[in-house]
Structures are given as structure tokens and as C-alpha cells.
Amino acid sequence: MKEVTDDLRSDDETVGRVIHATGPRPPLPDDLREAARETWRAKLEARAGTPRPYRRWSPWALAAALLLVAGVSAFLGHRFGPARVGAPPVIATVEGLFGPPGGTLKTGDALSAGAAVETGPGERVALRLAGGEAVRLDVATRLELESAAVLALRRGAVYLDSGGGSQGLAVKTRFGVARDVGTQFEVRLLDGAWSVQVREGEVRLELGDETVAAPAGTTVTARSDGTLERAAVSAHGAPWDWVLRASPPFELEGRSVREFLAWVTRETGWRLRFADPELERETREIIAHGSIAGLTAAEAPEVVLPSSGLDYRTTGGTLVIARAGGSGN
Amino acid sequence: MPEDEHHHRDQALVRRLMDGDEAAFEQLSEQCLGGLWRFALTRVGHDEQLAREMFQSTLATAFETLAAYRGESTLLSWLCGICRFKVGSHYRTRRRRPREVDLDAGDGLEAVLGTLTSSGGDPEERLRRREMTTLVHLALDQLPERYGRALEWKYLEGLPVGEIAGRLQVGLKAAESILSRARPAFRAAFQKLHRDVEGGYRGLRLVTERRSG
Numbered sequence: 001m002k003e004v005t006d007d008l009r010s011d012d013e014t015v016g017r018v019i020h021a022t023g024p025r026p027p028l029p030d031d032l033r034e035a036a037r038e039t040w041r042a043k044l045e046a047r048a049g050t051p052r053p054y055r056r057w058s059p060w061a062l063a064a065a066l067l068l069v070a071g072v073s074a075f076l077g078h079r080f081g082p083a084r085v086g087a088p089p090v091i092a093t094v095e096g097l098f099g100p101p102g103g104t105l106k107t108g109d110a111l112s113a114g115a116a117v118e119t120g121p122g123e124r125v126a127l128r129l130a131g132g133e134a135v136r137l138d139v140a141t142r143l144e145l146e147s148a149a150v151l152a153l154r155r156g157a158v159y160l161d162s163g164g165g166s167q168g169l170a171v172k173t174r175f176g177v178a179r180d181v182g183t184q185f186e187v188r189l190l191d192g193a194w195s196v197q198v199r200e201g202e203v204r205l206e207l208g209d210e211t212v213a214a215p216a217g218t219t220v221t222a223r224s225d226g227t228l229e230r231a232a233v234s235a236h237g238a239p240w241d242w243v244l245r246a247s248p249p250f251e252l253e254g255r256s257v258r259e260f261l262a263w264v265t266r267e268t269g270w271r272l273r274f275a276d277p278e279l280e281r282e283t284r285e286i287i288a289h290g291s292i293a294g295l296t297a298a299e300a301p302e303v304v305l306p307s308s309g310l311d312y313r314t315t316g317g318t319l320v321i322a323r324a325g326g327s328g329n
Numbered sequence: 330m331p332e333d334e335h336h337h338r339d340q341a342l343v344r345r346l347m348d349g350d351e352a353a354f355e356q357l358s359e360q361c362l363g364g365l366w367r368f369a370l371t372r373v374g375h376d377e378q379l380a381r382e383m384f385q386s387t388l389a390t391a392f393e394t395l396a397a398y399r400g401e402s403t404l405l406s407w408l409c410g411i412c413r414f415k416v417g418s419h420y421r422t423r424r425r426r427p428r429e430v431d432l433d434a435g436d437g438l439e440a441v442l443g444t445l446t447s448s449g450g451d452p453e454e455r456l457r458r459r460e461m462t463t464l465v466h467l468a469l470d471q472l473p474e475r476y477g478r479a480l481e482w483k484y485l486e487g488l489p490v491g492e493i494a495g496r497l498q499v500g501l502k503a504a505e506s507i508l509s510r511a512r513p514a515f516r517a518a519f520q521k522l523h524r525d526v527e528g529g530y531r532g533l534r535l536v537t538e539r540r541s542g
Binding site for chain 2 (some may be wrong): 012014015016017018019020021022023024025026027028029032033035036037039040043044106107108249251253254265290291292293307
């Protein structure tokens, strides 16, 4: 016991001597502090000077006025204080905004039942539903959030990723309903038709009394005249490019390379293969630091993997991970 | 203050910054900007001009993307993450790296103390001393604010615990407890930084570490 006490005392002393030997921390130069303040003000002004809101909040149904008031209450609650008691529950949050700056939505905003989100040309939005499902809105889209389980697509296209844990999320359109069965899929409104493009799992299209299954790798187009068309679609590449561009940034700091790879494959549709099975275990132990903000899931491996001592290639929709230069690092 | 509370406090600070609260900027300046500056200096091998560039570029990005801060790390760690990325990008673009300094004194504080108190005058030795000094400062920056301050008051200013308690506005026992938690926290922060900075000097855009155990 005495030895432990002595060790602790010695430990305390060493810390003290090290701190003493280095002297006080050098302060931030005043001119840099002022430059930082100017940068902050300029960014604030740039945000405040937004020309027009392009993502609008609006009612969607008969009870529009009431819902709007309630929805706005929740929205204001988020921005300026706690949500009011009795406000509709938050069913989604905004995870990312892509395109020219502006609009009333901000990343982190909470959306209540009855809210509608619109995107204009060149604008995309990423949402996260309360159940954990990812939702992406393509350009020129209007999506109404009826509840955490029912979304109404009025125009444009929406992508859903229920992460394999489907609660039967439904996307309503004027032509029918697409209901997910643990999947990743896109619903798109076309002229006189709608299409459901399935990347993973299965989607059920409810067309009046009829239900049609759309498995992974197919696109089903249902026309207003009742005809159906089926086509094959790849799980990766051009059909899903817009989804990649509407993907919220992955927060890399402190995450393992294996987690990073899981995100990349989920977003790109690539399959993952390790050149050496041992590498999979190793990637769980390599922790990355830094930020990949601004890079899509398809671009990020180029930055992250070499710095982790790894090499990679993509072949026929498969991301193959190998050791850099054949070394053990 | 538990770690979660620091994160909540930082999230609140970010919200105030987004609302244009001038007092929030003062708090940011007090709480984070000095640490970010010292971090930038370390990352670029004490090239002051480049450190200024990286510091400003980091803040330009950070102020633009404040809404992306989710409080999963402290605000200073988040800023340092952006800075690390900027510095990595800088060297990657220019295909050059800062001068590498062999910090082979090890990450044990006893060995570090030897380096800090040595009187060796050759340039390499002086450079190593400077790096070690900066790492010690960075480790203090990484600690909860009152841990860092309490350690400085005790070991730099030589204040008695009673006076430290007064400055922290806590009782004597609480001040002793803060100091006794601050010392191992400092040691751990220093060792982590030591490994991290060594990795960073390899000129990587991103620094990776291997999870121990």
C-alpha cells in the first residue's frame, strides 16, 4: 500500500514538473482573434442575406390551417426554445441540405406530422425519420410527412432506406402506394405514371385492389392506364447517383474504418470484399480522425483508405479492400 | 462536469453562435480558439504563416457548417478535426510535408521531462523540446477547462489549493478532487496526443490509430 502511495505522489510530481517546465500556454494572437470574429460575422451575414426561402413549410390537407399552426409552433420551439406542450410529435429531422444556399430549413430542424418539404431545381434534402429511416428528396420534389410511417409524394422523387428494419413505411402517390419490406428504394412521379426502383429488399406496390411485388434489382413503372412495365436496375451506378449527392456527411472522427466501409457500401450499393479475410478484423481496429465533409460515399474511400494503410479497387460493383503495397499496415 | 455536460454546453454555445450572439463568440474565443491555434501550429511544424492560414481556413469552414456540429465530441475536438483535415489536404496538394521530428523520447512523462529539462543546444534537440512543449500545452487544452486551469494555477503559479478552490468557486475538498482527477487526465491526454501527432507528421490527410485491446 505504501508503495502505491509513493508511486502516486511521484506521478503527481512528474505531471507538475512537466507543466512547470513548459511554461504558460501561448495565447492566440489578437489579430487572429479579430480575423476570426470577422469571419464569423461575415458567415452570419451571408446566411441572413438569403434572397428567398425556397424550401417552404405548408399544410397539405383539409385541416391545413390547424396543422400549420401546430407545425410552426414546433418549428419555432426548435429554434427558439422548447416545443410547446401539445405540439404534434417530431417525426423527422433535417440531416442535410444540398444545392444553393438559402431557404428556411436548416440542418438539425425538427419536422412534425403535417409538415411538407419542397426542393427546387438543383436542391436536395436529406431527412431522418423518427424510426431511423433515411429519406432523400431529389430536385423539384414535394413530400408531405403525414406521419412517421406515411409519406405523401406530390411531385419529384424520394429515396428511402429503412436499414433492413422495416416498419412497413408507405409512400403514397396519386397513383398508388409503395410499401417497403426492409429495403432501399426510390419512388418517382412521372408524367401519367410512377416508378418504383428497388435497390435492396422488396417493395410492395398497392394499386387499388391489386398488390404487386417489386424485388431488389427491378424497376416497376405503373401507368395511369393500368399497364405495368418491369425492367432490371443495378444496385449501384447512374440510377442512384442523385442519392449519393443527397447523402449527409459521414462523421468520420473516432469511427472505425469498418464503420466507414459500411457507410460507403450502404450509400453506393457496392458489395464489400476483403482481399484477405484478416483485413476485416483489422479494419474494425483502425480508427480514423478527420473530416470527409464534402465528399460523397463514392469519393471518400480515396481519401480515407490510403491514410489507413489500405488499398482498394472497385470491380463490377464490388469494393475490394487490400493492404497498401501488400504490407501489413 | 461530466463529459456529456461539456458536449451539451458546447451545443448550446453553437446554437448561440448561429444566432449571432456576440457573447457566444467571446466564449468560443476563450474556450477554443487558443487551443485551435496551438493545434494548428503543431500540425504545421510551427510554420506560423501556414498555421495562420490553416486556423482561418478551419474557422471559415466551421462557421459555415456549425449546424453540422452534433455535440458528439467537444467543440474544440471538432474544430481540431477540421484543422487536421485542412492541414492534411494542404500537404497532400503540395506534395510536401512538415519537417518530421523524432519524438522518440516516448510518451512517458518521465522521459518527456528529461527532454524538456535537458540543456542540449543542437537544433534537433531544441526542435524536440519545442514540440514537447507544444504537446503539453495541447494536452492542457484537451482537458475540461477547469482541469487545465487548476493544473496551471498549481504548477505554474504555485497557488495553494485554497486559492484554487476560490478561483474555481468550489470548496477545498472539491478543489483537491479536481486536481487529483486532472493529473491522470492530463497524462492520458498527453499520451493520446503524442501518438496522434506522430501519425499526423507522416503527412496523411487523415490520421488513423489502432484501437488498443
